[in-house]
Amino acid sequence: MSERQKISTQVCIVGGGPCGVMLGVLLARAGVDVVVLEKYKDFYRDFRGDTIHPSTLDLLFELGWLDAFLALPHDEIRSIGVTIGGEAVEIADLTHLRTHCKFVALMPQWNFLNFLAERGRRYPTFHLMMQTEGIGLLESGGETVGARAKTSDGEIEIEAKLVVGADGRHSTIRALAGLTVENLGAPMDVLWMRISKHPGEAEQRLGTIATGHMLVMIDRGDYWQCAYIIRKGSFDELKAQGIEALQRGLVELVPALHDRVAALDDWSKVSMLEVRVDRLERWYRSGLLCIGDAAHAMSPIGGIGINLAIQDAVAAANTLADSLASGKTPSDAELHRVAERRAFPTKVTQAFQVFVQDRAIDPILRGKEIDRAPLVMRLFDEFPPLRRLPARLIGVGVRPEHVRTRDAYASKAKSAL
Numbered sequence: 001m002s003e004r005q006k007i008s009t010q011v012c013i014v015g016g017g018p019c020g021v022m023l024g025v026l027l028a029r030a031g032v033d034v035v036v037l038e039k040y041k042d043f044y045r046d047f048r049g050d051t052i053h054p055s056t057l058d059l060l061f062e063l064g065w066l067d068a069f070l071a072l073p074h075d076e077i078r079s080i081g082v083t084i085g086g087e088a089v090e091i092a093d094l095t096h097l098r099t100h101c102k103f104v105a106l107m108p109q110w111n112f113l114n115f116l117a118e119r120g121r122r123y124p125t126f127h128l129m130m131q132t133e134g135i136g137l138l139e140s141g142g143e144t145v146g147a148r149a150k151t152s153d154g155e156i157e158i159e160a161k162l163v164v165g166a167d168g169r170h171s172t173i174r175a176l177a178g179l180t181v182e183n184l185g186a187p188m189d190v191l192w193m194r195i196s197k198h199p200g201e202a203e204q205r206l207g208t209i210a211t212g213h214m215l216v217m218i219d220r221g222d223y224w225q226c227a228y229i230i231r232k233g234s235f236d237e238l239k240a241q242g243i244e245a246l247q248r249g250l251v252e253l254v255p256a257l258h259d260r261v262a263a264l265d266d267w268s269k270v271s272m273l274e275v276r277v278d279r280l281e282r283w284y285r286s287g288l289l290c291i292g293d294a295a296h297a298m299s300p301i302g303g304i305g306i307n308l309a310i311q312d313a314v315a316a317a318n319t320l321a322d323s324l325a326s327g328k329t330p331s332d333a334e335l336h337r338v339a340e341r342r343a344f345p346t347k348v349t350q351a352f353q354v355f356v357q358d359r360a361i362d363p364i365l366r367g368k369e370i371d372r373a374p375l376v377m378r379l380f381d382e383f384p385p386l387r388r389l390p391a392r393l394i395g396v397g398v399r400p401e402h403v404r405t406r407d408a409y410a411s412k413a414k415s416a417l
């Protein structure tokens with residue numbers, strides 16, 4: 001590819017995470033020409049959440065893809081519990097949800113993204129460009145008219161009626177667009193690492209919490225994907241104590257790990273993931289819209305950011321697909337409608353995350369003595385019907401979306417799609 005190659009499309013989506021790929025697939029299915037840019041060469045990276053929520057599974061059902069998706073290897077979580085100060089409590093019961101699947105599917109996110117991308121490629125107007133990083137915006141008369149991107153073969157310009165920033169919590173697009181970010185703060189960061197798993201070993205509790213420490217273990221078949229939660233900004237302090245301090249912290253939380261933490265013998269085996277909770281004051285400007293974490297960075301609390309990001313994508317497709325399919329540029333009023341629809345669920349979900357951060361996580365990370373679960377969690381544990389409330393927030397979210405976009409190919413050899 002020569003430098004400054006130009007291509008033209010209707011929608012250029014920057015970011016091939018759950019939000020960007022889902023939007024790309026839905027728009028392509030509706031007959032809209034879409035280019036999705038993903039800066040990495042594939043989806044195979046450790047640091048992606050693995051949760052596919054019941055409301056996302058409902059979307060796959062609406063698209064007719066649920067059976068194929070569930071044929072992929074996955075685990076099903078029907079209830080969520082944590083161990084706090086040695087006490088095990090159940091806090092969410094998903095079995096009463098009014099969704100097709102009454103469970104969270106746990107699957108490495110690369111499998112989910114590969115599944116969506118494979119569905120997208122069945123539509124002729126879906127173009128996913130891997131190893132292509134959005135680095136600039138094309139502007140004309142105060143409007144965004146495309147994006148600049150870096151590929152392994154040089155720079156390209158992508159002319160588009162709409163640029164969508166779906167490039168996550170460190171969004172380049174929102175920075176380039178000069179959109180104002182409101183930072184809500186987060187008291188923690190996450191150390192992300194693999195620990196081997198013994199055959200037959202089962203850990204139903206997703207989180208373990210003790211004074212000063214928290215650990216979440218995700219079952220990935222032959223290993224545990226572990227998220228060790230630390231006080232924001234304390235990684236250098238921990239590193240200075242040596243990797244043995246991390247090993248000790250892990251064993252204090254889950255003694256059964258004592259026989260394998262020694263394999264974590266180098267900091268190169270540990271990634272530090274910055275946690276942010278923020279949102280844009282305004283999600284759009286003429287020719288440009290931000291959604292997903294690019295519009296509202298989510299903390300890992302509750303494992304609900306992916307759901308929210310996908311719901312943003314569905315709402316954006318529902319609102320914009322008809323205009324785009326008829327060749328129009330979405331108006332500011334249409335972009336405003338997307339942002340307005342998604343602002344409320346974003347605010348409520350972030351308020352929940354900030355509440356848990358401030359009331360539970362911050363005191364724990366500051367060393368508050370934890371000898372048993374807080375009252376609210378014990379209530380969930382003792383009165384099972386109460387567990388339906390957190391199940392609804394985690395499994396479905398505040399404003400679930402449904403696929404309203406048409407399938408432009410429905411009448412053509414549907415079985416081939």
Ligand SMILES: Cc1cc2nc3c(=O)[nH]c(=O)nc-3n(C[C@H](O)[C@H](O)[C@H](O)COP(=O)(O)OP(=O)(O)OC[C@H]3O[C@@H](n4cnc5c(N)ncnc54)[C@H](O)[C@@H]3O)c2cc1C
Nearest residue numbers: 015017018019039049134167168292293300303304305306
């Ligand atoms: C440590 C941690 C753990 C989490 N765990 C969970 C969980 O288990 N469940 C859950 O629901 N939520 C979880 N979250 C929140 C969740 O990760 C996000 O809310 C969700 O990923 C947002 O999806 P997205 O598609 O908007 O952004 P992302 O998933 O961040 O995807 C953005 C994509 O854009 C790409 N990209 C970035 N910049 C560019 C560029 N300039 N050009 C091209 N591509 C670019 C990235 O490579 C990435 O693929 C977690 C968050 C953190 C910090």
